[in-house]
Amino acid sequence: xxxxxxxxxxxxxxxxxxxxxxxxxxxxxxxxxxxxxxxxxxxxxxxxxxxxxxxxxxxxxxxxxxxxxxxxxxxxxxxxxxxxxxxxxxxxxxxxxxxxxxxxxxxxxxxxxxxxxxxxxxxxxxxxxxxxxxxxxx
Numbered sequence: 001x002x003x004x005x006x007x008x009x010x011x012x013x014x015x016x017x018x019x020x021x022x023x024x025x026x027x028x029x030x031x032x033x034x035x036x037x038x039x040x041x042x043x044x045x046x047x048x049x050x051x052x053x054x055x056x057x058x059x060x061x062x063x064x065x066x067x068x069x070x071x072x073x074x075x076x077x078x079x080x081x082x083x084x085x086x087x088x089x090x091x092x093x094x095x096x097x098x099x100x101x102x103x104x105x106x107x108x109x110x111x112x113x114x115x116x117x118x119x120x121x122x123x124x125x126x127x128x129x130x131x132x133x134x135x136x137x138x
Contacts, residue, residue: 011054021035061080080093
């Protein structure tokens with residue numbers, strides 16, 4: 001995992017996919033993988049533009065777990081399947097960034113995860129920062 005992190009000084013943005021997808025009441029529970037793929041695709045522009053207060057380019061990592069573990073990466077967003085707890089992987093990624101003295105932003109509303117990530121110097125922002133696209137109609 002450490003060797004895959006960009007060493008070019010870009011801010012690392014780690015997105016808690018389950019938490020962000022779950023923050024939008026759009027019947028995501030009917031198709032978790034599809035909802036996570038829509039989130040991944042909606043994140044693509046942020047790779048170049050960055051997030052408020054963190055201009056781009058940024059490195060985007062989407063931590064996926066459970067039914068969404070099979071979501072594939074795209075060039076601008078790396079999907080990182082959690083071998084166990086997504087929160088544990090997010091914390092581990094924040095710790096790696098901290099040791100590398102690399103800026104890190106974690107996108108989640110999970111209070112306990114925020115506490116854990118902030119212990120490694122990560123800035124935590126809520127899901128509204130990266131709203132997923134609504135599901136296709138039909």
